Amino acid sequence: MAWQLEEAITYYGKQGAPGDQSALIALLGEIQQENGGGIPVAAVEETAKAYGVKESLLLALIKRVPRLRLADTHCLEICCGPNCGRKTELAEVAQRLCGSKVTVKQMPCMRLCGKGPNIKWDGKLYHQADETLLRRLLKD
Ligand code: FES
Structure with missing residues (x-):
């Protein structure tokens, strides 16, 4: 059925x-x-x-809820843990850059602090994320 x-x-x-x-x-x-x-x-x-x-x-x-997402949208998870969050204002940048085709989620520490700032784009992990990386991901 x-x-x-x-x-x-x-x-x-x-x-x-x-x-x-x-x-x-x-x-x-x-x-x-x-x-x-x-x-x-x-x-x-x-x-x-x-x-x-x-x-x-x-x-x-x-x-x-991290595992939920709208169809036909990208999912951007930004580590806002104490180490990544201090290094960058990525969450604010993402909110400014991302339109309705991107669901932006602020996440707790991803436990990879030494490689941060960390983000996940559609589940794929990226280290040392910055505004340039976000712009590239949004463009692709
Ligand atoms: S604070 Fe981002 S990985 Fe720990």
């Missing part, structure tokens, strides 16, 4: 979504898995409508 968004919404509704954020996050993860690794904006809209919540709530969850 093919996966259906409506059925998933009903199932996770019985698990406590949208009030229980862990159920909502599990639903978003399943939507992402069933859609090739990205959550379609249409699915966000349908889920928000079905649960009677604002789309901004779901988008905020997608932004907050």
Whole structure:
């Protein structure tokens, strides 16, 4: 039987979504898995409508949870740990440079402090990141 968004919404509704954020996050993860690794904006809209919540709530969850991402967007994870965060203002630069096609997530220490500042672009780790690297990644 093919996966259906409506059925998933009903199932996770019985698990406590949208009030229980862990159920909502599990639903978003399943939507992402069933859609090739990205959550379609249409699915966000349908889920928000079905649960009677604002789309901004779901988008905020997608932004907050590292493994979630919108479809057709890049994911930029910036280490904002005590060492990387002090070396650069990458998070601010990224917010300025990145449009709606990039989900920017501020992450805790990636445990590679000696090679920082560290970022991940679509899951690939980059060391000694700076504004030049961000511009190159956005251009490619
Ligand atoms: S603070 Fe960035 S890797 Fe530790």
